[in-house]
Amino acid sequence: SKLFSANQNHQKIFSPPPPPQQQQQDSNPHAAFDTLDLDGHFSYQNTAHAARDFGNRFFFRPAAVLHPSSVSDIAATVKHVYEMGPLSGLTVAARGHGHSLQGQSQADGGIVVNMESLTRRPSQGHLRGGGGGGRYVDVSGGELWIDVLKETLKHGLAPKSWTDYLHLTVGGTLSNGGISGQAFRHGPQINNVQQLEVVTGKGEVVTCSEKQNAELFFSVLGGLGQFGIITRARISLEPAPNMVRWIRVLYSDFSKFSTDQEHLISLDESFDYIEGFVIINRTGLLNNWRSSFHPKDPVQASQFVSDGKTLYCLEVAKYYNSHHDDAETIDMQIQGLLSKLHFITSTLFVSEVPYLGFLDRVHVAEMKLREQGLWEVPHPWLCLFIPGSKMDQFASQVFGSIVTDSSNGPILIYALNQSRWNNNIKRTSLVIPREDVIYHVSFLASAVPSSTGKDGLDYILARNQQILDYSSGAGIGLKQYLPHYTTQEDWKGHFGPKWEVFQKRKSTYDPLAILAPGHRIFKRQY
Ligand code: FAD
Known part of the structure; x- marks a missing residue:
């Protein structure tokens, strides 16, 4: 009834x-x-x-x-x-x-x-080999990325582009974009899809790709679920490594941090993963709830004194295959890349982890938070794309005065280079600033239920609004990722010149x- x-x-x-x-x-x-x-x-x-x-x-x-x-x-x-x-x-x-x-x-x-419940259908997890770019897996739209990874690893393969957390579904992240530290090179997850099967709002089942029903294909990618339900996705694969050198270095100067990030994402031979985060007024410098980074030299890490300064942590990773790659060569490549950077020299922290553990790192933290009852709390997150040309201005105001500490949750910050992506990204529904270099900045706060203090929901929401108000007043030209608006006027503003197409597709x-x-x-x- x-x-x-x-x-x-x-x-x-x-x-x-x-x-x-x-x-x-x-x-x-x-x-x-x-x-x-x-x-x-x-x-x-x-x-x-x-x-x-x-x-x-x-x-x-x-x-x-x-x-x-x-x-x-x-x-x-x-x-x-x-x-x-x-x-x-x-x-x-x-x-x-x-x-x-x-x-x-x-x-x-x-x-x-x-x-x-669709993941139980028998045809899921269909893998095709073949050389070059021909390798792919067909998965159900309801499949979790962690299960896609485990399945493809059995064949020595893996998707190229990820989210930081893998207990999300293929259809859910493809409806948004799907970004992580590999996107500077491979583009978001929506840039690594060869074909989709979609149920439209009329109940039709349509197979689409760049070549077949292309308009529907590009509508659905980053399309916030507005045009169809993704029931199957064909995801591009690459040979999988089995080990990862995971490195963190610290900066006290934002412009050195951002110059180094932009340098690294511009190289043809670079790290395989590049991210970063901001540490404002807090202890526990190297770790946060999202990861379980254990440096090889924990004593050195614990001795680093920040004097309450705002610090920027560059986080990079180099993948390798311990069966084929020579450890010395990998080290030399890493040394070569690090030698061009400008971090505080006493702050080089290295960890060595299996590839699966690296990609699934946030889940380890999830388990810890769940044990403490800290997972199912309100999450007033604010995720943004900032044009590269405005990043210094944004950082100096936001990290200099609006955000006074980062203990409510991690603040991610990393640069992406659209000119390295497949040009078709422009035809998708994803909305990003129109500059080659853009930054992803995410305020991933957890609120303490019913607190009225700085760790409470109202305080964090007001702070998020301050960031948006400042940016709008200063003409930063940001775009929300995982966008949330309450009026159609605001949605029109979000889509800007893409609104007309978005509406027509709808x-x-x-x-x-x-x-x-x-x-x-x-x-x-x-
Ligand atoms: P849901 O929340 O269930 O759905 C999301 C939207 O997509 C809804 O509108 C829904 O109707 C629609 N949808 C769901 N399935 C389909 C389908 N099959 N076809 C069409 N539409 C569909 N995102 C990143 O890009 N990078 C990250 O690193 C990242 N890290 C995260 C870490 C955590 C801990 C969390 C909670 C989220 C993170 N996200 C990240 C955001 C994540 O991509 C989105 O929250 C996404 O919506 C979650 O996917 P889901 O499978 O739970 O989808």
């Missing part, structure tokens, strides 16, 4: 009373979906889980959760909603691992599709605005 009581609520707000035919359906609401011939099933009871996400701030309860066992389950459901027409008012949200921050994978009174692929309502970009058409 929830399905249709939710509709009635919507109708009260947006539309006239339903016609007699609709009222008749209301008396037996489940009948509308019970007629579908599904491999999986709907659940109308245990829906609370689908009303939560990692952000822990937005809770919209769906009327039903679909646990699909096949792509046709998803297609039949969306098609049915589409064909019920405007008056049903129903929306459909794909839910990956629910690691959104502001309810983006929720559907208030609508249907949530639990994408993880009217083509999801004309009733059924999909991904949690972003609140388009209103369901009644």
